[in-house]
Amino acid sequence: xxxxxxxxxxxxxxxxxxxxxxxxxxxxxxxxxxxxxxxxxxxxxxxxxxxxxxxxxxxxxxxxxxxxxxxxxxxxxxxxxxxxxxxxxxxxxxxxxxxxxxxxxxxxxxxxxxxxxxxxxxxxxxxxxxxxxxxxxxxxxxxxxxxxxxxxxxxxxxxxxxxxxxxxxxxxxxxxxxxxxxxxxxxxxxxxxxxxxxxxxxxxxxxxxxxxxxxxxxxxxxxxxxxxxxxxxxxxxxxxxxxxxxxxxxxxxxxxxxxxxxxxxxxxxxxxxxxxxxxxxxxxxxxxxxxxxxxxxxxxxxxxxxxxxxxxxxxxxxxxxxxxxxxxxxxxxxxxxxxxxxxxxxxxxx
Amino acid sequence: xxxxxxxxxxxxxxxxxxxxxxxxxxxxxxxxxxxxxxxxxxxxxxxxxxxxxxxxxxxxxxxxxxxxxxxxxxxxxxxxxxxxxxxxxxxxxxxxxxxxxxxxxxxxxxxxxxxxxxxxxxxxxxxxxxxxxxxxxxxxxxxxxxxxxxxxxxxxxxxxxxxxxxxxxxxxxxxxxxxxxxxxxxxxxxxxxxxxxxxxxxxxxxxxxxxxxxxxxxxxxxxxxxxxxxxxxxxxxxxxxxxxxxxxxxxxxxxxxxxxxxxxxxxxxxxxxxxxxxxxxxxxxxxxxxxxxxxxxxxxxxxxxxxxxxxxxxxxxxxxxxxxxxxx
Numbered sequence: 001x002x003x004x005x006x007x008x009x010x011x012x013x014x015x016x017x018x019x020x021x022x023x024x025x026x027x028x029x030x031x032x033x034x035x036x037x038x039x040x041x042x043x044x045x046x047x048x049x050x051x052x053x054x055x056x057x058x059x060x061x062x063x064x065x066x067x068x069x070x071x072x073x074x075x076x077x078x079x080x081x082x083x084x085x086x087x088x089x090x091x092x093x094x095x096x097x098x099x100x101x102x103x104x105x106x107x108x109x110x111x112x113x114x115x116x117x118x119x120x121x122x123x124x125x126x127x128x129x130x131x132x133x134x135x136x137x138x139x140x141x142x143x144x145x146x147x148x149x150x151x152x153x154x155x156x157x158x159x160x161x162x163x164x165x166x167x168x169x170x171x172x173x174x175x176x177x178x179x180x181x182x183x184x185x186x187x188x189x190x191x192x193x194x195x196x197x198x199x200x201x202x203x204x205x206x207x208x209x210x211x212x213x214x215x216x217x218x219x220x221x222x223x224x225x226x227x228x229x230x231x232x233x234x235x236x237x238x239x240x241x242x243x244x245x246x247x248x249x250x251x252x253x254x255x256x257x258x259x260x261x262x263x264x265x266x267x268x269x270x271x272x273x274x275x276x277x278x279x280x281x282x283x284x285x286x287x288x289x290x291x292x293x294x295x296x297x298x299x300x301x302x303x304x305x306x307x308x309x310x311x312x313x314x315x316x317x318x319x320x321x322x323x324x325x326x327x328x329x330x331x332x333x334x335x336x337x338x339x340x341x342x343x344x345x346x347x348x349x350x
Numbered sequence: 351x352x353x354x355x356x357x358x359x360x361x362x363x364x365x366x367x368x369x370x371x372x373x374x375x376x377x378x379x380x381x382x383x384x385x386x387x388x389x390x391x392x393x394x395x396x397x398x399x400x401x402x403x404x405x406x407x408x409x410x411x412x413x414x415x416x417x418x419x420x421x422x423x424x425x426x427x428x429x430x431x432x433x434x435x436x437x438x439x440x441x442x443x444x445x446x447x448x449x450x451x452x453x454x455x456x457x458x459x460x461x462x463x464x465x466x467x468x469x470x471x472x473x474x475x476x477x478x479x480x481x482x483x484x485x486x487x488x489x490x491x492x493x494x495x496x497x498x499x500x501x502x503x504x505x506x507x508x509x510x511x512x513x514x515x516x517x518x519x520x521x522x523x524x525x526x527x528x529x530x531x532x533x534x535x536x537x538x539x540x541x542x543x544x545x546x547x548x549x550x551x552x553x554x555x556x557x558x559x560x561x562x563x564x565x566x567x568x569x570x571x572x573x574x575x576x577x578x579x580x581x582x583x584x585x586x587x588x589x590x591x592x593x594x595x596x597x598x599x600x601x602x603x604x605x606x607x608x609x610x611x612x613x614x615x616x617x618x619x620x621x622x623x624x625x626x627x628x629x630x631x632x633x634x635x636x637x638x639x640x641x642x643x644x645x646x647x648x649x650x651x652x653x654x655x656x657x658x659x660x661x662x663x664x665x666x667x668x669x670x671x672x673x674x675x676x677x678x
Contacts, residue, residue: 024481031478032495034552038510039498041520045513057523164394171390183391190402196613196634197660200641200649201408202401204420209400221401224394254386255374259367283503285616286634290642301505305620308509315513322509329501337494340501341560 039326046319047129053316064128068093068107080104080121084114091124092116133320140311141321145296146303147328149215150282153299157219158277162270164223169232170262174244184233191226195287203290217291218299222280228273235269236262275340282329300325412653418646425650432654453655455628456636459543463632464611467547471607472600475555479562480592493563497556507553508620512536515545536622539629546618546630553617554610558603565599566592601674605667612663633659 045053047062067076070093077093082104084090092104092114102121104114137143171177172184195202202221211217239262247257263270285301292298298306304325308318333340378386408422413432415425440447445454482493499507514520515535522532535541569592577587615634618624624631624639633655641652 021484024484024486027477027481028486028492028495032492035495035498035556038514038552039502042510042513054518056518057526058518058520164397167390168394171387175384175387175390177384177387180387183395186403187398190398190406193402193406193660194609194613196615196637197656197663198402198405198409199637199656200412200653201405203642204408204422205401205405207420220397224397224402226398226402229394248383253371253375253378254383254390255378256367256371258390259370279501283501285503285505285620286638290638301503301616304509305505308620309623315516318509319513322506326502326506329503330498333494333498333501337497338490341490341493341497 042319043323046133046316046323047131048316048319049130049132050314050316053319061127062129063125064130066124066126070105070107070110072110077105077107079124081124082114082116082121084116084120092121094121133316134324137317137320137324141303141307141317142295143300143321143324146298146300149297150300153215153218153288154278154281156215157223157281158274160219160223161225161228161277162274165225165228165273166232166263166266166270167258168224168229169236169266170258172229173233173236174239174241174262187226187229191230195222199286199290206291211291213292213294213297215297218284218288222284222287225277228277231273232266232269235266239265271339278332409653409657412649413657414650416650418648420647420649428650432650433658435651436654436658450651452628452631452640453633453636453651456631456633459628459630460612460614460632462543463547463550463614463630464608467550467611467614468604468607470547471551471555471558471611472603474551475558475562475603476600478555478559479566480588482559482563483566493560496559499553500556502553504553504617505620507549508617511545511549511552512621537626539626542622542626542629546621549621550611550614550617554607558607561603561606562596562599565596569595597674601670605670608666608670609663612659612666 044060044062045058049062049064052059052063066079068079069076073095077095080092080094080102082090082092082102090106093107094102094104095113096103097118100118102116102118104116104121105112106114172180206212206217206221209217211220243261243265244257247261252260283301284299285305288299288302289305292302295303295306304321307321311317374386374389377389381389411422412425414427414429415422416428416431417425419425436450436453438449439454442448442454445451445458448454478496482489482496486492502510516522517532517534517536519535521535525532533541535545573591573595574587577591582590613634614632615638618630618632619635619638622630624635637652637656637659640648640655
């Protein structure tokens with residue numbers, strides 16, 4: 001224990017904690033609550049029953065009323081803790097409610113009906129993580145199909161982006177040819193043209209190519225990212241030309257140089273572009289929404305947004321499907337977080 | 351175990367290289383070694399030309415033609431009429447006096463959003479980066495904590511916060527527990543605008559924090575040590591060392607967050623759908639609604655509006671770069 005507190009309170013050269021250190025940890029604690037709290041709240045809420053979800057004030061944990069199966073009754077009966085007129089407190093199952101009167105029976109002795117005012121009974125509840133919302137939600141929200149579409153788009157688009165961008169970056173950084181600088185300048189000048197600015201004409205191009213309502217219509221247009229070419233080119237410029245020349249003397253073709261010298265050496269920059277591309281594609285909404293109008297091609301984000309605008313009030317289903325949507329990226333992040341954060345921080349913006 | 355699997359993978363890669371080399375080696379003999387550069391640039395250039403450059407040019411054709419037809423050959427040339435229509439206002443400060451009142455509402459909403467969002471975003475990110483740059487326990491963990499929401503999609507972020515802020519949500523539950531009345535966070539104009547900004551900051555601050563943290567870590571610690579020997583206070587060190595040396599990184603962060611804020615769409619679309627009324631309608635949503643969601647698709651107006659937005663983006667960026675150059 002002493003070693004733990006020593007570890008937590010150790011500081012650079014100073015003895016003990018300065019007041020700014022307390023402020024720092026207070027900020028970090030608060031930050032952790034603000035950043036994770038909402039997601040945790042969403043996950044906890046997604047296990048609540050449809051009745052519990054609309055209850056106000058909301059409770060932290062998902063409670064479920066205890067039910068009991070009694071012989072002679074088709075449906076399971078809800079359990080209540082009732083205070084009888086005699087002052088006894090007993091756990092009873094409710095068979096029906098008429099106005100302000102609740103008719104209860106003892107599950108052990110179902111013959112005798114006990115009548116109690118509804119004011120004098122409290123539901124017996126226990127914390128239960130119920131999967132009903134997930135089961136019910138999946139019937140109208142085709143999670144498996146949307147997930148498959150999202151994965152196909154993200155994987156293929158990222159592979160295509162890495163391939164064409166690294167090829168272009170190699171050509172632009174390691175060769176001298178007519179028009180090279182012009183190509184580079186035009187590409188960089190469109191760095192600021194986001195897809196939202198060219199919405200109408202790019203839709204025309206897609207329509208003419210015949211890619212409406214296809215996954216390829218989402219995958220290809222965004223693959224030639226100026227950002228990616230720029231990032232990779234800057235990185236490849238640092239690879240010494242002598243390496244390439246000696247490979248040429250050994251008889252390697254240009255293509256082999258690209259595959260076996262450039263790509264392995266540019267791995268850190270490729271990793272950063274890969275992370276960016278996965279994030280862009282997985283979370284993309286506006287472009288898929290415009291290209292896709294048939295739900296069989298929806299990605300997760302378009303599917304979820306459509307689902308929530310169709311079922312505006314059915315929060316219990318929306319919550320469960322939102323959790324399913326954020327689950328894959330959270331899993332990926334928890335395994336790769338170190339690479340993602342250091343990757344973006346070090347090579348990402350230079 | 352891992353060494354065998356990685357050896358197998360590298361073997362597969364080698365075979366793949368050999369096959370491709372056979373194909374492209376032939377190509378190289380055909381076009382010559384130096385012309386292979388064109389082969390490398392071509393795929394990217396094709397996609398870029400068709401899906402970015404061509405649309406940029408076509409956008410101007412849309413902006414200068416009218417009607418509701420989609421195909422350019424069926425659209426009559428109308429000159430600057432679309433732009434005139436957008437600027438047809440009795441007073442530019444009063445959206446109601448404009449012919450395209452929704453456009454001006456969107457412009458004012460977006461301007462307000464950009465102004466407050468960028469200031470809060472840069473401020474919070476800088477503070478967090480400075481704190482993460484201190485000698486703290488578990489820095490990697492806390493860095494990930496602030497970065498986690500960046501990975502969530504805007505739709506998911508919007509739904510999480512809609513759930514928290516709805517009438518019977520967590521915040522109203524806490525207010526109720528403290529004895530206050532419920533607040534209509536999502537249907538009150540001021541609150542909706544406030545929360546649109548706050549959830550954007552919540553969602554993206556981790557990204558800018560990472561960039562600023564990298565900038566802070568690039569400042570040599572010897573500078574601080576020398577300053578300490580000279581008796582400079584922490585505030586002096588921040589003002590005289592940190593701020594000047596962090597300036598290039600700050601510029602990147604301000605430009606990136608600005609560009610992103612001007613184009614905001616999905617997070618607000620899923621959160622308030624531009625409401626209540628038009629209180630959080632943004633420019634991109636306006637372009638989307640008028641070009642793709644309304645029954646009469648007015649592509650000309652949508653394209654004109656998007657050209658105006660792109661113009662503002664370019665001017666803002668150039669101004670930032672220019673101001674920064676002057677002070678150097």
